[in-house]
Amino acid sequence: MKLWFPYKQMKNMEVLLSVKNAQGAVLHMENGTALIDGISSWWAVIHGYNHPDINAALISQINQVSHVMLGGLSHQPAAQLADTLVRITPQGLNHVFFSDSGSIGVEVALKMALQYFKNEGYTGKTIIVSLKNGYHGDTFKAMEVSDDSDFTNAFDDVLHRGYFVNIPTGGYNATDTEIETAVVEVEALFKQDAATIACFILEPVIQCAGGMNIYSPLYLQHVRRLCDEYNILLIFDEVATGFGRTGKLFAAEHAGISPDIMIMGKAMTAGYIGHAATLASTKVFNSFLGDTYEKALMHGPTFMGNPLACTVALQSIKIIEEQNYLAKIANIEHVISEQFKTIQSDFIQEKRVLGAIGVIEMKDAQSLAGFNKFCQEEGVWLRPIGNILYLMPPYIISDKQLLTLLKVIKDWIDKLA
Numbered sequence: 001m002k003l004w005f006p007y008k009q010m011k012n013m014e015v016l017l018s019v020k021n022a023q024g025a026v027l028h029m030e031n032g033t034a035l036i037d038g039i040s041s042w043w044a045v046i047h048g049y050n051h052p053d054i055n056a057a058l059i060s061q062i063n064q065v066s067h068v069m070l071g072g073l074s075h076q077p078a079a080q081l082a083d084t085l086v087r088i089t090p091q092g093l094n095h096v097f098f099s100d101s102g103s104i105g106v107e108v109a110l111k112m113a114l115q116y117f118k119n120e121g122y123t124g125k126t127i128i129v130s131l132k133n134g135y136h137g138d139t140f141k142a143m144e145v146s147d148d149s150d151f152t153n154a155f156d157d158v159l160h161r162g163y164f165v166n167i168p169t170g171g172y173n174a175t176d177t178e179i180e181t182a183v184v185e186v187e188a189l190f191k192q193d194a195a196t197i198a199c200f201i202l203e204p205v206i207q208c209a210g211g212m213n214i215y216s217p218l219y220l221q222h223v224r225r226l227c228d229e230y231n232i233l234l235i236f237d238e239v240a241t242g243f244g245r246t247g248k249l250f251a252a253e254h255a256g257i258s259p260d261i262m263i264m265g266k267a268m269t270a271g272y273i274g275h276a277a278t279l280a281s282t283k284v285f286n287s288f289l290g291d292t293y294e295k296a297l298m299h300g301p302t303f304m305g306n307p308l309a310c311t312v313a314l315q316s317i318k319i320i321e322e323q324n325y326l327a328k329i330a331n332i333e334h335v336i337s338e339q340f341k342t343i344q345s346d347f348i349q350e351k352r353v354l355g356a357i358g359v360i361e362m363k364d365a366q367s368l369a370g371f372n373k374f375c376q377e378e379g380v381w382l383r384p385i386g387n388i389l390y391l392m393p394p395y396i397i398s399d400k401q402l403l404t405l406l407k408v409i410k411d412w413i414d415k416l417a
């Protein structure tokens, strides 16, 4: 096979269905079948496929200019998107650096944090703290701050890992004791190593690719306080959680706090074109000011701020704001929660729901062997990660389509024995 697929053992690979076109929440295959998409093409396609308003905005921008370098030139779509992102994100994130994917957005965030301390005259503040079971992308520094897993195993010998701490147990509504246990671990680490720790990067409220683990936003308030106390920068990776997925526009809002640096990607461009943004506080931005290049951020992806990507993002945010998407997301949360009550089995470890995310953690990955094929036969597209079966549908999904997805999940689980 000439085409090399991601996260795939290519030996004896099965023939994959090929998508011909897509409309709304439905993928249409070359073979004439159709699948309801339950996972928004890696969580990005929030408005569904082939959205008329986004298509129109994109075509109009293509007829103006499709791409121009942001090195030495500027353009309206990038400037407007920067303004808009500053407006809609938590207070204090006032500066926007664009890049072409979530992983690169993470690299930029880590560069900002590490160079911040260098620019401020510190030596030795070079270590990064992250959460166990986190996932921050597939490039090298992003792998280093992601927990070891199938994603990183092949590179264990070359990764220089920092420190990893546990998320609090107990889910969204954890008890004070559960939160306290996790906070004590962070505080002990900071107390001991503040001189060498530069930053703490985490996925706020839910860790996605690392197992769809939901944790208390109150933990984030404590982490914010400890980062301030020990002069450590706090980085939120909202590549998966941003743009409404958790029921708030950004997951940081659950905690009512602002990180020093925040990354967004995936849903930012609604699944049309890969792009990401790394936002920084004025404190971080100002440390890069100086009379020479020495203090400047020497990073610049070729396609950063691509006008088509920025146009899609602007149109997407306009739709989210004008069409009351948070209500749509609340409805998805309600439908999933109600239907999950009817799905019961000894094979289930735990069911979790947050915003437009529904998770069924099975006790054993074996319970999901053949599930993806079953879904295709039943006309839906779902793709578990190990023992984690999850739904992250496009926000425009109809109740009927959502109920079909949930029925297929229930049918599969009911026939396990």
Ligand SMILES: *Cc1c(COP(=O)(O)O)cnc(C)c1O
Residues within 6 Å of the ligand: 101, 102, 103, 104, 106, 135, 136, 137, 138, 203, 208, 209, 237, 238, 239, 240, 241, 265, 266
């Ligand atoms: C997907 C993801 C990334 C990586 O984004 P890419 O666009 O695939 O490089 C980083 N962080 C989180 C939380 C993600 O979910």
